[in-house]
Amino acid sequence: xxxxxxxxxxxVALVPGAAVAALDPRLAARLDAETAAAVGEVIxxxxxxxxxxxxxxxxxxxxxxxxxAGSRIxxxxxxxxxxxxxxxxxxxxxxxxxxxxxxxxxxSAGLRPDTLARLRLARPEAPLVVPLVVLxxxxxxxxxxxxxxxxxxxxxxxxxxDRDLMRLRQRxxxxxxxxxxxxxxxxxxxxxxxxxxESSPQGSRQPAPRRGSGP
Amino acid sequence: xxxxxxxDERDFAEAFRCEYERTPLPVPEVQARIVAAARGMGxxxxxxxxxxxxLEPRTIAVRPAAAAAVxxxxxxxxxxxxxxxxxxxxxxxxxxxPAASAPTQAxxxxxxxxxxNRVTLVGDFNGWDAAxxxxxxxxxxxxxxxxxxxxxxxxxxxxxxxxxRWIHDPMAPLAPPDGFGGPRxxxxxxxxxxxx
Numbered sequence: 001x002x003x004x005x006x007x008x009x010x011x012v013a014l015v016p017g018a019a020v021a022a023l024d025p026r027l028a029a030r031l032d033a034e035t036a037a038a039v040g041e042v043i044x045x046x047x048x049x050x051x052x053x054x055x056x057x058x059x060x061x062x063x064x065x066x067x068x069a070g071s072r073i074x075x076x077x078x079x080x081x082x083x084x085x086x087x088x089x090x091x092x093x094x095x096x097x098x099x100x101x102x103x104x105x106x107x108s109a110g111l112r113p114d115t116l117a118r119l120r121l122a123r124p125e126a127p128l129v130v131p132l133v134v135l136x137x138x139x140x141x142x143x144x145x146x147x148x149x150x151x152x153x154x155x156x157x158x159x160x161x162d163r164d165l166m167r168l169r170q171r172x173x174x175x176x177x178x179x180x181x182x183x184x185x186x187x188x189x190x191x192x193x194x195x196x197x198e199s200s201p202q203g204s205r206q207p208a209p210r211r212g213s214g215p
Numbered sequence: 216x217x218x219x220x221x222x223d224e225r226d227f228a229e230a231f232r233c234e235y236e237r238t239p240l241p242v243p244e245v246q247a248r249i250v251a252a253a254r255g256m257g258x259x260x261x262x263x264x265x266x267x268x269x270l271e272p273r274t275i276a277v278r279p280a281a282a283a284a285v286x287x288x289x290x291x292x293x294x295x296x297x298x299x300x301x302x303x304x305x306x307x308x309x310x311x312x313p314a315a316s317a318p319t320q321a322x323x324x325x326x327x328x329x330x331x332n333r334v335t336l337v338g339d340f341n342g343w344d345a346a347x348x349x350x351x352x353x354x355x356x357x358x359x360x361x362x363x364x365x366x367x368x369x370x371x372x373x374x375x376x377x378x379x380r381w382i383h384d385p386m387a388p389l390a391p392p393d394g395f396g397g398p399r400x401x402x403x404x405x406x407x408x409x410x411x
């Protein structure tokens with residue numbers, strides 16, 4: 001007997017299980033049928049691509065809790081799925097689920113995929129979740145995208161520990177709340193943290209190290 | 216003539232730009248190799264795991280009775296998957312349960328909010344259910360706290376004040392808008408963020 005019939009039987013047997021897995025009961029309980037079905041399709045597609053699907057379920061549930069319209073929930077989940085895929089392309093296929101979610105958030109905040117790729121290259125041996133979270137926070141607080149990207153990239157290249165990166169974020173936040181320019185605060189605080197850069201190929205003048213005290 | 220301090224800052228901003236540009240973009244293949252090496256994914260595989268070995272055509276001899284028995288077992292397994300194989304339902308309210316396989320860490324959330332009657336915590340760890348995780352207030356009713364076990368990783372959350380107003384955690388990093396028009400904060404738990 002050939003193996004093909006067995007394979008077909010096996011696949012047929014698995015179909016009911018696969019169909020049920022696509023319809024997450026949490027979605028069915030919180031969304032109307034049409035929205036749940038559309039979100040389920042997006043989740044199926046993401047699962048097929050090997051993307052993490054729990055963040056998509058979470059996004060739909062969040063929309064439900066915020067009483068968003070079904071069309072808005074579907075759009076938001078679709079957008080997140082696309083950002084997760086782009087984040088994986090930028091960060092590499094071996095990236096953790098947390099890195100992909102943090103990367104997707106960074107893209108949603110306005111960061112470019114190439115910034116994520118540069119961060120990965122600057123720190124291939126350690127998780128990038130915190131640098132991505134700090135970067136996203138800075139941009140969300142209206143630090144210009146290029147300034148925020150350069151600051152976090154410089155700090156990451158300088159092997160600043162995650163804990164200090166989070167302190168940097170807190171200090172910039174403190175400055176902004178005190179009325180400082182987001183961009184200027186980011187430049188000044190990063191400079192205080194890492195001192196100066198190594199010589200760059202463009203031959204620009206390098207600022208002198210300066211140390212300051214935080215709030 | 217410009218202020219020396221401003222000129223100094225312009226120099227530093229220029230150095231920023233150079234720093235950014237001197238990090239070359241990785242070629243995708245190189246990037247994949249870097250990540251694989253960093254994550255220990257580049258280990259040599261045993262022959263049994265070679266995909267090619269499973270794709271080579273071959274003929275398998277099976278007795279008709281045995282084939283029928285296997286088919287019955289497979290169909291039964293499929294039916295069982297359909298009945299019991301779906302993802303678990305949401306936990307009962309007030310019982311945030313992290314993923315069973317992920318390591319968890321107890322995290323205390325604190326919000327200083329005087330003159331409010333009720334604060335609850337919502338996030339991706341409790342299905343964003345505004346009734347699931349009420350926060351307790353201290354004697355002076357201005358500081359609200361709750362401790363929840365969180366799985367390692369990235370989590371978004373917010374506080375719901377008096378059942379209606381969603382606010383972000385003023386002490387935590389912000390998450391970008393998600394299309395629903397409300398603020399969200401982020402916490403990173405475990406090895407991904409050294410408990411930040």
